[in-house]
Amino acid sequence: MGEATVPRGLPAKRAAVMAAAEEAFIQDGFSGASLDKIAVAAGVSKQTIYNHFSDKRGLFLAVVEAARIEVDAQSSVDDSLLRTPDRLEEDLTAVGRQLLQVLLDERLSALRRLLITEVARHPELGDRCGGSGGGTVPRAVEWLTLRLALLTVGGVLAVEDPEEAASQFVALLSFPGQQLTSYGTRRLSDEEIEKLATSAATFFLRAYRSAPVDYASDTRGA
Amino acid sequence: MGEATVPRGLPAKRAAVMAAAEEAFIQDGFSGASLDKIAVAAGVSKQTIYNHFSDKRGLFLAVVEAARIEVDAQSSVDDSLLRTPDRLEEDLTAVGRQLLQVLLDERLSALRRLLITEVARHPELGDRCGGSGGGTVPRAVEWLTLRLALLTVGGVLAVEDPEEAASQFVALLSFPGQQLTSYGTRRLSDEEIEKLATSAATFFLRAYRSAPVDYASDTRGA
Amino acid sequence: MGEATVPRGLPAKRAAVMAAAEEAFIQDGFSGASLDKIAVAAGVSKQTIYNHFSDKRGLFLAVVEAARIEVDAQSSVDDSLLRTPDRLEEDLTAVGRQLLQVLLDERLSALRRLLITEVARHPELGDRCGGSGGGTVPRAVEWLTLRLALLTVGGVLAVEDPEEAASQFVALLSFPGQQLTSYGTRRLSDEEIEKLATSAATFFLRAYRSAPVDYASDTRGA
Amino acid sequence: MGEATVPRGLPAKRAAVMAAAEEAFIQDGFSGASLDKIAVAAGVSKQTIYNHFSDKRGLFLAVVEAARIEVDAQSSVDDSLLRTPDRLEEDLTAVGRQLLQVLLDERLSALRRLLITEVARHPELGDRCGGSGGGTVPRAVEWLTLRLALLTVGGVLAVEDPEEAASQFVALLSFPGQQLTSYGTRRLSDEEIEKLATSAATFFLRAYRSAPVDYASDTRGA
DNA sequence: GATGAATGAGGGTTCATTCAT
DNA sequence: AATGAATGAACCCTCATTCAT
Numbered sequence: 001m002g003e004a005t006v007p008r009g010l011p012a013k014r015a016a017v018m019a020a021a022e023e024a025f026i027q028d029g030f031s032g033a034s035l036d037k038i039a040v041a042a043g044v045s046k047q048t049i050y051n052h053f054s055d056k057r058g059l060f061l062a063v064v065e066a067a068r069i070e071v072d073a074q075s076s077v078d079d080s081l082l083r084t085p086d087r088l089e090e091d092l093t094a095v096g097r098q099l100l101q102v103l104l105d106e107r108l109s110a111l112r113r114l115l116i117t118e119v120a121r122h123p124e125l126g127d128r129c130g131g132s133g134g135g136t137v138p139r140a141v142e143w144l145t146l147r148l149a150l151l152t153v154g155g156v157l158a159v160e161d162p163e164e165a166a167s168q169f170v171a172l173l174s175f176p177g178q179q180l181t182s183y184g185t186r187r188l189s190d191e192e193i194e195k196l197a198t199s200a201a202t203f204f205l206r207a208y209r210s211a212p213v214d215y216a217s218d219t220r221g222a
Numbered sequence: 223m224g225e226a227t228v229p230r231g232l233p234a235k236r237a238a239v240m241a242a243a244e245e246a247f248i249q250d251g252f253s254g255a256s257l258d259k260i261a262v263a264a265g266v267s268k269q270t271i272y273n274h275f276s277d278k279r280g281l282f283l284a285v286v287e288a289a290r291i292e293v294d295a296q297s298s299v300d301d302s303l304l305r306t307p308d309r310l311e312e313d314l315t316a317v318g319r320q321l322l323q324v325l326l327d328e329r330l331s332a333l334r335r336l337l338i339t340e341v342a343r344h345p346e347l348g349d350r351c352g353g354s355g356g357g358t359v360p361r362a363v364e365w366l367t368l369r370l371a372l373l374t375v376g377g378v379l380a381v382e383d384p385e386e387a388a389s390q391f392v393a394l395l396s397f398p399g400q401q402l403t404s405y406g407t408r409r410l411s412d413e414e415i416e417k418l419a420t421s422a423a424t425f426f427l428r429a430y431r432s433a434p435v436d437y438a439s440d441t442r443g444a
Numbered sequence: 445m446g447e448a449t450v451p452r453g454l455p456a457k458r459a460a461v462m463a464a465a466e467e468a469f470i471q472d473g474f475s476g477a478s479l480d481k482i483a484v485a486a487g488v489s490k491q492t493i494y495n496h497f498s499d500k501r502g503l504f505l506a507v508v509e510a511a512r513i514e515v516d517a518q519s520s521v522d523d524s525l526l527r528t529p530d531r532l533e534e535d536l537t538a539v540g541r542q543l544l545q546v547l548l549d550e551r552l553s554a555l556r557r558l559l560i561t562e563v564a565r566h567p568e569l570g571d572r573c574g575g576s577g578g579g580t581v582p583r584a585v586e587w588l589t590l591r592l593a594l595l596t597v598g599g600v601l602a603v604e605d606p607e608e609a610a611s612q613f614v615a616l617l618s619f620p621g622q623q624l625t626s627y628g629t630r631r632l633s634d635e636e637i638e639k640l641a642t643s644a645a646t647f648f649l650r651a652y653r654s655a656p657v658d659y660a661s662d663t664r665g666a
Numbered sequence: 667m668g669e670a671t672v673p674r675g676l677p678a679k680r681a682a683v684m685a686a687a688e689e690a691f692i693q694d695g696f697s698g699a700s701l702d703k704i705a706v707a708a709g710v711s712k713q714t715i716y717n718h719f720s721d722k723r724g725l726f727l728a729v730v731e732a733a734r735i736e737v738d739a740q741s742s743v744d745d746s747l748l749r750t751p752d753r754l755e756e757d758l759t760a761v762g763r764q765l766l767q768v769l770l771d772e773r774l775s776a777l778r779r780l781l782i783t784e785v786a787r788h789p790e791l792g793d794r795c796g797g798s799g800g801g802t803v804p805r806a807v808e809w810l811t812l813r814l815a816l817l818t819v820g821g822v823l824a825v826e827d828p829e830e831a832a833s834q835f836v837a838l839l840s841f842p843g844q845q846l847t848s849y850g851t852r853r854l855s856d857e858e859i860e861k862l863a864t865s866a867a868t869f870f871l872r873a874y875r876s877a878p879v880d881y882a883s884d885t886r887g888a
Numbered sequence: 889g890a891t892g893a894a895t896g897a898g899g900g901t902t903c904a905t906t907c908a909t
Numbered sequence: 910a911a912t913g914a915a916t917g918a919a920c921c922c923t924c925a926t927t928c929a930t
Contacts, residue, residue: 010910029339031254035904045912047906056904116405117251117339126404136401168394168425175393179358182348183338203390207429232893257921267895269923274893278921454914473783476697479900489916491902496914500900560849561695561783570848580845612838612869619837623802626792627782647834651873676889701925711891713927722925 014052016042021063026110030060030118057122064118064125067111075102075137082147085156088209089201095144096173096197100188102137103174109184116183136174141166148208158210165208172200236274238264243285248332252282252340283346289333297324297359304369307378310431311423317366318395318419322410324362325396331406338405358396363388370430380432387430394422458496460486465507470554474504474562505568511555519546519581526591529600532653533645539588540617540641544632546584547618553628560627580618585610602654609652616644680718682708687729692776696726696784723788730784730791733777741768741803748813751822754875755867761810762839762863766854768803769840775850782849802840807832814874824876831874838866 020042024033035056039046053059077098081091102108119125149162159165176196181188188196242263246255257278261268275281299320303313324330341347371384381387398418403410410418464485468477479500483490497503521542525535546552563569593606603609620640625632632640686708690699701722705712719725743764747757768774785791815828825831842862847854854862 013911028343029251029253031251032343034902036902046904047913048911050905051910113339113342117335119404120335120407121250121254164421167398168421171393171397172390175397176389182341185342199386199390203429207425235894256919258919268921269896270894272922457915472787473695473697475695475899476787478898480898490900491917492915494901557783557786561779563848564779564851565694565698608865611842612865615837615841616834619841620833626785629786643830643834647873651869679890700923702923712925713892714890716926717889 013042013044013048017044017049017052017059018063018066021059022067025060025063026114029114030056030121035059060118061122061124064111064115067107071105071108071111072137072139075105075108075140077102077140077143079143082151085151085154088151088156089205092169092201092205093197095147096169096200097193099140099144099170100173100177100193100196102140103170104177104181104184104188106184106187108137109181113183113185136170141170144169152210155210157208159208165204169200169204172203173197235264235266235270239266239271239274239281240285240288243281244289247282247285248336251336252278252343257281279344282340283344286333286337286340286347289329293327293330293333294359294361297327297330297362299324299362299365301365304373307373307376310373310378311427314391314423314427315416315419317369318391318422319415321362321366321392322395322399322415322418324359325392326399326403326406326410328406328409330359331403335405335407358392363392366391374432377432379430381430387426391422391426394425395419457486457488457492461488461493461496461503462507462510465503466511469504469507470558473558474500474565479503501566504562505566508555508559508562508569511551515549515552515555516581516583519549519552519584521546521584521587523587526595529595529598532595532600533649536613536645536649537638537641539591540613540644541637543584543588543614544617544621544637544640546581547614548621548625548628548632550628550631552581553625557627557629580614585614588613596654600654601652603652609648613644613648616647617641679708679710679714683710683715683718683725684729684732687725688733691726691729692780695780696722696787701725726784727788727790730777730781733773737771737774737777738803738805741771741774741806743768743806743809745809748817751817751820754817754822755871758835758867758871759860759863761813762835762866763859765806765810765836766839766843766859766862768806769836770843770847770850770854772850772853774803775847779849779851802836807836810835818876821876823874825874831870835866835870838869839863 017038020038021033024038024041027033035046035049038059039049042049049059053062077095081095082088115125145162145166148157148159148165151157152159152162173196177188178184180192180196239260242260243255246260246263249255255278257268257271260281261271264271271281275284299317303317303320304310337347367384367388370379370381370387373379374381374384395418399410400406402414402418461482464482465477468482468485471477477500479490479493482503483493486493493503497506521539525539525542526532559569589606589610592601592603592609595601596603596606617640621632622628624636624640683704686704687699690704690707693699701712701715704725705715708715715725719728743761747761748754781791811828811832814823814825814831817823818825818828839862843854844850846858846862
């Protein structure tokens with residue numbers, strides 16, 4: 001935990017350093033980022049960085065950890081969705097849209113790209129950042145898990161393992177989303193988002209919708 | 223294509239440089255890798271690198287391009303699978319196992335991690351490396367697409383868009399695979415592979431199996 | 445003025461760097477000089493140079509500018525000469541002697557040689573170093589101009605344009621002086637100096653002495 | 667003498683190298699010039715340079731020596747001038763104009779700048795290149811010396827030492843010419859040339875015109 | 889005689905880091 | 910707590926030069 005829990009130095013300077021460092025690390029990677037430039041960008045002496053953080057790696061870890069927490073706290077899905085059986089497909093598609101936007105959020109994507117490469121070089125990142133550097137957003141996934149469980153209890157869905165199903169839905173969104181955007185390097189158009197969300201929701205419901213009687217008469221979307 | 227297609231210098235030295243460079247770039251990233259060390263590792267003078275490649279960047283691009291091509295050429299799936307209606311679930315699970323092994327192949331994963339961060343910094347990579355998301359294996363995916371199409375034609379599956387369905391299957395495997403392994407940083411156990419493959423195959427067939435009459439009697443789920 | 449006017453770093457180190465740099469640049473030229481060697485000669489780390497100066501070029505410009513100012517400040521002619529009509533030829537010859545010594549001063553010559561080649565490559569030098577031809581000494585020339593003007597006012601000389609005449613006198617000294625010494629590369633003997641000064645003074649007075657009545661009886665020549 | 671008198675290799679390639687080298691050395695100085703770039707500019711392998719010349723210095727010396735000879739051979743003054751007493755001032759001014767153009771010739775100036783700095787570093791240049799690297803043009807000066815001697819014999823001028831007088835005339839032209847042009851870095855306008863030539867001729871004749879009877883009534887040009 | 893390939897040394901510059909204030 | 914000054918190592922790259930073809 002180190003630097004993050006025992007901040008030394010004036011908090012304002014510390015925050016300026018972390019902001020500048022986050023941008024630098026995201027832009028240039030760990031080795032590519034320069035403490036000189038970070039200090040200049042933060043309007044701070046270089047030594048001040050060393051007063052706040054143990055060294056370059058310490059700064060890096062603190063920045064990533066803070067950003068992860070912050071991003072996760074900001075990502076949520078419209079809580080009114082998936083609460084009733086009607087509009088099931090529409091609601092799930094809407095959830096897909098929102099999840100996509102959360103998962104492909106610019107800052108989160110940049111962070112994820114950073115983690116993906118640096119975790120292999122800095123193993124402590126894995127421990128600090130909720131595993132794997134995968135960069136999914138725990139809160140939103142937990143929320144979806146809960147909804148799926150409730151819908152199953154309500155007889156609307158037939159999901160044996162809600163956590164697994166939630167992960168599958170996220171996978172159906174995230175994987176093509178990352179492929180299409182080069183891991184968040186470019187943005188998706190509204191049409192692309194719509195298409196991905198619809199496709200995932202359709203596929204998902206085709207497998208997990210509970211009423212087999214409806215199945216034969218189901219007019220599955222294209 | 224540049225340096226990769228107009229090799230100058232003795233091919234042996236060139237190959238040694240590329241091998242050493244691939245390892246260095248994978249290990250330390252683009253900025254982290256040192257040409258000095260690459261030269262030493264390749265048993266070559268530093269200037270020799272510049273005799274073969276224009277730049278550090280030129281070397282990087284050549285290395286990545288070559289590795290991509292090579293990896294893709296080596297990755298294939300057992301061609302006898304998914305050729306008959308019987309053993310559908312077993313075969314699809316086997317395909318999932320093999321795809322997982324291909325997709326999480328150590329070298330391919332390392333390359334993917336490299337690309338994920340560096341594409342943002344070297345846009346040429348996207349153009350050269352086909353999709354830049356870096357890291358699915360075109361040949362294997364094409365193979366699966368073809369199999370799904372044929373099975374649909376044969377009435378075994380009900381897949382409207384085989385390409386999309388193949389991508390979905392890959393997503394169901396790759397996304398959790400990458401999460402669990404920190405993008406290929408650690409290896410999956412056989413049990414984990416089995417579980418992922420089974421889960422994906424089950425989910426996939428639940429949605430795409432063509433005979434609804436079988437649906438009610440299906441003993442699905444792990 | 446740039447680096448020269450905003451000195452950062454301990455002035456002592458800065459001065460040591462500039463001294464070492466002046467010697468190196470004079471000895472080896474701009475491209476020939478090595479910052480490594482300058483740092484060693486100055487007893488300073490190489491990075492310290494970059495702490496004080498923006499660049500190799502920045503260092504070069506600062507060094508040349510400072511040296512020019514310093515050299516000019518040190519060069520003067522015996523102020524008691526050319527103040528009375530008597531001893532006109534002797535005084536002018538003495539002025540010639542002293543001007544020669546000033547103009548062929550070792551440091552000034554070295555600086556001039558440096559400027560002559562580098563001005564073409566670093567145009568800023570021309571602006572910074574007053575005329576860039578590099579190497580006459582403004583203060584001494586101004587002094588002579590004033591003396592010639594006063595002697596003309598006193599009726600001793602018949603000089604229409606004192607500034608032009610001063611330049612001519614300097615030309616009569618400098619040009620052969622530079623030729624004979626390979627632009628200050630070797631030193632003149634006292635005899636050579638005497639000969640040049642006498643020749644220039646004789647020639648000059650032959651043209652500019654005011655009393656034509658004296659002309660016929662003049663015992664000129666060496 | 668070395669390379670210049672015992673040329674090895676195909677003369678065409680040798681000439682291409684020398685031409686490229688002359689430009690490079692003039693542009694960038696001895697240390698600044700790169701054999702790599704010279705080879706490319708000459709359309710020749712680098713090793714070919716070493717087949718023709720001993721090393722970088724050998725190439726440099728050969729280039730400078732050849733250029734000096736060539737430039738001198740091309741510089742001459744209108745031989746019909748200064749042959750009769752009439753039009754003395756006009757002729758001498760015309761000689762001044764032509765000498766200025768010769769002395770400030772672009773190539774000669776560039777060569778002179780090169781020599782001025784490099785002679786100190788390569789003493790053999792002084793021996794090979796007619797002393798001092800001063801860069802006057804022997805043939806033209808000899809011509810003027812002869813003319814002044816003949817005019818003195820003819821009673822038109824009163825020059826005791828024609829060689830010294832010729833040098834003085836050259837000094838009166840060259841020195842301001844080099845100052846004004848930053849040693850040949852920029853070109854003089856016709857007006858500037860005219861002014862310099864007139865000034866030198868006027869000054870020269872004021873001192874050396876033989877007829878003192880004319881002196882009092884002389885209306886010396888401004 | 890001419891080449892392409894290779895070398896080792898050194899170029900200028902910037903790095904992460906520490907000391908003194 | 911914060912700074913400016915300084916460090917030594919390492920960075921990528923290019924140098925003049927030689928070897929083998």
